[in-house]
Amino acid sequence: MLEINMDDVIAVIQSITPQLIAIAVAVVLGIVITIAVNKHTVANTANRKLIHSTSWVAVGIAAIVAVALMLAGPLNSMITMATATKHELSQDTINSTNELAVNIEREGITLLQNNDDMLPISNPGNLNVFVWASTNPIYGGTGSGALSDAYDTTSILDSLHDAGFKTNDELTKFYTDYSTERGAITVTSADWTLPEPPAQTYGDSLVQDAKDFSDSAMIVIGRIGGEGLDLPTDMNAEGTTYNENSSDYKDFPEGTHYLELSQSERDMIDLVTSNFDNVVLVYNGANAFELNFVNDYPQIKSVVWAPHPGQAGFQALGEVLNGEVNPSGKTSDTFLNDLTNTPSWNNFGNFPYDNVQEFEVESARGVRSPRFVNYVEGIYVGYRFYETAADEGLINYDETVQYPFGYGLSYTSFSQSMGDVTYNDGKVSLDVTVTNTGNKAGKDVVEVYSNPPYTNGGIEKASANLVTFEKTKSLNPGESQTISISFDDDVLASYDYKNAKAYVLEAGDYGISIRSDSHHVIDSKNITVSDTVTYDTDSNTHNGDKTVATNVFDEANGDVNYLSRANQFANYAEATAAPTNYSMPDDVKATFTNNGNYDPTKSNNASDEMPTTGAKNGVRLIDLRGKSYDDPQWDSLLDELTFDEMDTLIANAGYQNAAIKSIGKIRLSDVDGPAALKDNFTGVSSIGLPSNIVLACSWNKDLAREFGQNIGDMAHEMQVSGWYAPSVNIHRSAFGGRNFEYFSEDPVLTGDLAVQQVLGADDRGVYSFTKHFALNEQETQRNGQLCTWADEQAIREIYLRPFETIVKADGDAQAMMGAFNYIGNLYASAHTGLNNTVLRGEWGFRGFVETDYFSGTNYGYQTGDQAIRGGTDAMLATTSTTNHITDKSATSVKAMRTAAHNILYTTVNSWRYADGEPTESMAAWKVAAITTGVVLGLLLAGLEVLAVKRFLSRRKKTVEVSSAQ
Template sequence: MLGINIDDVIAVIQSVRPQLIAIVVALVLGIVATVAVNRRTVASQGVRKLTHSTVWVAVVAAIAVCVNLMLTGPLSSMLTMATAERHELTQETIDATEQLAVDIEREGITLLRNDNDMLPLTDTDAINVFGWASTNPIYGGTGSGSLSDAYAMTSLLDSLHDAGYETNDELTDFYTDYGTERGVIAVTEADWSLPEPPASTYSDDLIADARDFSDTAMIVIGRVGGEGFDLPTDMGADSVTYNDNSADYEDFPAGTHYLELSQTERDMIDLVTSNFDDVILVYNGANAFELSFVEDYPQIQSVLWAPHPGQVGFEALGEVISGEVNPSGKTSDTFLYDLTQNPTWNNFGPNQYDNVSEFEIESVRGLRSPKFVNYMEGIYVGYRYYETAADEGLIDYDATVQYPFGYGLSYTSFDQQMGEVSFDGDTVSFDVTVTNTGDVAGKDVVEVYYNPPYYNGGIEKASANLVAFDKTDELQPGESQTISIEFTDDDMASYDYEDAQAWVLEAGDYAISIRSDSHTVIAEQTVNVPETITYDTEDNTHNGDQIVATNVFDDANGGLNYLSRADGFANAAEALAAPTDFSMADEYKATYYNLGNYDPTEFDDPDDQMPTMGADNGIRLADLRGVDYDDPQWDLLLDQLTFDEMDTLIADAGYQNAAIDSIGKVRLSDVDGPAALRDNFTNVSSIGMPSNIVVACSWNKDLARQFGRTIGDMAHEMYVSGWYAPSVNIHRSPFAGRNFEYFSEDPVLTADLATEQMLGAADRGVYSFTKHFALNEQENERNGQLCTWSNEQAIREIYLRPFEEIVKADGDAQAMMGSYNYIGNTYASAHEGLNQTVLRDEWGFKGFVETDYFSGANYSYQDADQVIRAGTDAMLASTDTTNHIDDDSATSVIQMRRAAHNILYTAVNSWRYENGEPDSGMPVWQVAMIAADVVIGVLLVGLEALAVKRCLDRAKTAKAKA
């Protein structure tokens, strides 16, 4: 979702166009009338002046009316939010949040390499810190993930100083003098420049002084990502903005990508390693980086991954290096030697259709037409691909994977003993005893995987699937802890979209293992499922579904030949190749809609009966707090709403939950972002905590729950009710721009941690907007009518899994944010199968669904009438575009009533209604407007009266003279 940007500005201008035109017309008419009076009026000078005065009083009155229409109409919501009372955090909450932020980073920093036990660094108190990123590290993402400048930052160098290390000031000054800002990655612009001084600019004296200062060197490499742009896979592309650091060479020749070293960085590493034998590399970025180069430098003995720490989390880095904190992070993604070997490499990013001219729409952003991306890898995402492809002989695992998923080193050692696995026909359970067998205290992670029986040519299955995990407490040397593991056989089922069209648990042996990472098995046992179970009856649904789950996404398949394990991935070359067909099939064109061809009246049901509106039942919203969603009292309340009141709730939901005075519904504030609360209108922001990638690397559910509770605590002090998070899309590609904001390549790790965040916020009465629902795994052209094609198995097992787990953990009174992309040929927020059949009918969701940022004609496809009929309830709009309901048929009003029910149910069960109906008052801007109107009205009447008096006085004087 977006913050304030050029699209907002454009939308504002568009929304007030009629009033602006009217103002111009009034001014022109005033000028014309004045000129006409001067030329044609032969009456006295007094009459002429009176006419002039009357004309311009009328012009000013007309302008005042137009301004009032703008303020009370399209600008009303924005002004209400911008003039809302500012609520700041207390120092107590700031302190507690900062402490949690450091705790999360302590457990999220991941030790990838530690040759010769170089770390912890205890034999020196001085470090030469190389790399421009050491003075300009990355604290968070951009766009909705950006951080406030209202709070102090703990820098990377600060963390080393606080840990007792002295750093080389000459080097720091050298980098600071070279540059103080990196390229800007914003929602609407991207500069990927990496300021890094060329090796030739390091003087001999600088290097000699560094050697004298310390024998130890640290190299810092940073990469940033953010909303609106994916990381470039070809730095030589015309669309990529990058400034080289030297005129003598290119940092990134054509064909190289952003997640590998630039030439300047490599030259710097050559320089450092030729002068220092003890080198630590710190990678400060959220996206899995191509770290294969460390194999070429034996001097690089230790490698740390320190993802986005937020505003104070860097404090943990110095503690990890000194050994005050023992690293316990595990990778949330797979690190490859060569990122072009990722199965999404040829099918990531948008492709332009060549036969969709009928769907092209001219907008303020230029010509917009449908594009597509194919999820050709199917269920084989991340480690699921590498582990299975290796087992089938498709790849050489050791030559492909550098650091597996779930991998991380420690300063101590652990032993994990797997107890006997029991299976009662429903639940798999066993204990794992973890013992610290080393010399220092530390934490370990228990990772549980299953390997299901695969039958050649049958349902697709990966050979390694994370099914459960937990993290130990801090264990002292020799101390043990027993972790109890339990999961149901439903968790091992697969979705068969071709034959059974249902969830299926096939008969056979299921290998249950504990592993130190996705590849390294510690111990393994087998459970046998004697008979195939198909979850296709009312009394046998999958994972607690309220109705049987069956195919809903056939329209998203696209008829593509997805990657299959059959015959050892025999179709891999074809399936993973770049697309060669750029035409949308006629069957999909027939039901493709955007603003150019959608007409809601074509979908009206003539048998629908108009619901009651505007009834006088005397019910206030606060009366229904805690009342069951299906209680008949809700119908009485909904009968009271008028068409316009329902439309207000639905259309004006951007960054707020609108007020409806007639039922005591106060305006609630909903704000961004994933690691902080950022009010885009009052500019009040909370402390920025570490990004979700750090939470994922911590593998710590307790920390995730604390994260959500802390968001809730800050929300109370900021008078915020809704949180636009957690963000749970999958790291399908390492180049996705918002991987910092999302958790992992794995849906189970994502689901469990995000669920804890949601529940933590819910503990404080804050409703979370889990986002982006669904299949929003890339940023480029996400709002450019991007048709996302995938098969139903992958959609359900990989991409919907986190959303499902969150809903089933607490489907009551929460929220969901849609995504910009199309699923198949249907806009995600207009996909009834997604938003109604799956979300509500299957999973039992009772909250409300909101679009991603609604910019109507700017994006050329967002139509409130369409999405309201498909299970979406609210438009994330802050200005008037196409966010209002135009169709007032019974069919439309029935859907509006459903939407109002969902919004109001969520609102009344938020913390703002804990003590009855909250106080409400007229917005400050409305008070000011009324006061201004009164003043202007009095002045205009007075001026007109004065003009009349002067005209009469002149007439009397003229008559007397005559």
């Protein structure tokens, strides 16, 4: 999603250009007539003045008509949303939201290291808090996931004070005097400056005063990210902006990136550790950071990961430090010693094609031309690669991985006992008993993994795959809880896109293990699949699919050498190397489309019959509430819609559902974002919850359900019906700009938590737009005609898996937001295979699909005509660009009718229709505009009447004078 920026402004100007031109032409004509009609051309004064006055009255009428056309047309939606009634949250809801935020952060904070049991500090006292970020921490990301500034925030220092710590005010003043703001990060530009006073500026007295104040210290390292821009993989690359903290050295020497220490930070850590023996380091960021430097400093006893807490969540940090809360978070990503040693490192970023001049488009930000990104690692994303590569001998695990996926420490200890694993009638079942063997109450997580049988050169399989997980209740010392686990065996299947072209559960032994994290096995037992099962018939589909899942994305495979486990990853170096060929192949060119070459008439079906429109059947939308998607009465309702009404519903869906008065459809409000509700037009926002990365680290499904329910409660008070969330793309790279709002590198952890958010919101009648569908794992060039190449196995097992989980749990009367990128060489929101074959056909989705932010004129590849034929129903547009349907053929109108059905089915089943047909009065601005137009019209008419009267009076006088002579 986009915040308002120059692209938006230009798009608005472009949409009203015809009316502006009309006004300009009218004014010019008025001036020309005024100049031309003078005493030399029209000697009669009365005639001359009448022409002058009439011409300017005509100019005024033309201006009024043009403005009216602007207001009724391209500016209608935008002004309606901007002038809508502002609905604020009640104090009770603010309080409950803050309480939930703290609870989520309590369980999301992850203890990564705790040497010598430095934590908890059970008797809080004086504490030196070092690093500039301690005074300006990260509360959330930027862009659609940004938090509102209308609510108070709990800072790190506030949290420490509330927890009984007294912090060094002299240090705090030193940092705030140095700077009060970090670099600005927006959707289209970023200042990556990390303000940090050079070590030599601390001065001996400041350091000595700190030592006198306390013998303990805390260091805070902060990193931010946001929509529109990925984190810099090279801080010295062209276009990367940041200010140095010293003229004596570079903060980021050549070859360094944003997710490692700057020189100023490293110098500061040297200073702190040389003066303090008991140091706790807090990492306040959403992206996995290179924390291997802690091994160089034995003084750093404890390491705590405290991701984006929202506006109140930081309260939990002090509670964790003083022991009031026992940390129970687990990493949602793998932390590496060197982030450049990842399979995706060379294939994440900006890769422009060098032979696509014919597809270049002019935009507000210059010429845009197609890009590409190769998902070369296939299914080996995150821990799936590191565990498998270690098993195959490709890597030394301990040298590569610092903190595994699913890893986290506690102030107590637990044991997990795995009971018998039974495998009957396609169901795998086991019990896991968790016992608190320590001396402090706490929670633990049961993580269940599978290790499938692998044949060298056969279907690609990772040796560790999270199958399911559960978090325990709070267990007192000595207390136990038995967790019952069960799952269908088809979740163990792999997708074979080369041979079977279907999901396959191969015969052999499957290791089912419980682990403390992805790497450390607590216990493992085998189940045996006797015969290979191929899910390729209507009576034997995979995971409850409505139709057989078979290859849909062959064309997205591209000419890419994908990483393979064969022969101990023999092709690793070749497969993961940076691209060398930047040319789009001719066969790809032949089917590549953007707004420059797309013609809807070429895909018209001559056998299509024109649907009925504009019928008078007397059916109201409310009559369909609660009825099935296939209820025959839908046809009667849809027959009533005119072409223009369907177009309004489809084209004007940016942050709203448009009103259709004839059927009782009111305008509904759909808003951002993943951690809060933000009305970008009225300016009303809810208070912000912690980012999804925190929820992922909590591994707590119940908290995720509460998250969704809380969003629903706030939506009711804000009169919001649709929520542009959750965001379930995968952390393919640690440098992903939106990793804060996405959950994890793992699709199971992502999907199982996100689905609870959706169900929670649905408990309150709010429909969720799960996003971004699909393969939107980077921000770089996301709307630059970005061709994403991936094999079908990875697409299905990794990138579509969270969406599938959500749809199969609650795909009824929900919504889906498309992605900016292309899949292969076809725009995701026009990809029939994705939106119809998979989403609706295989998974049984019943709801509507909306584009991501629609700016077809600026981006050059979005058009409503193509989108509705590709299975997308609504355009997230706030003004007129290429979002309206231009083709009126039977094929097009049939697609419009389907789109209208999908939108209306979801909206009528939302909470706004729960108490009968809602009413809606005319927007105040429209009343004012009509009133103003009428008044101005009457005024101009009056002026024209006055001009004519004066003309007649002058002519009468002229005649009388002539007669007298």
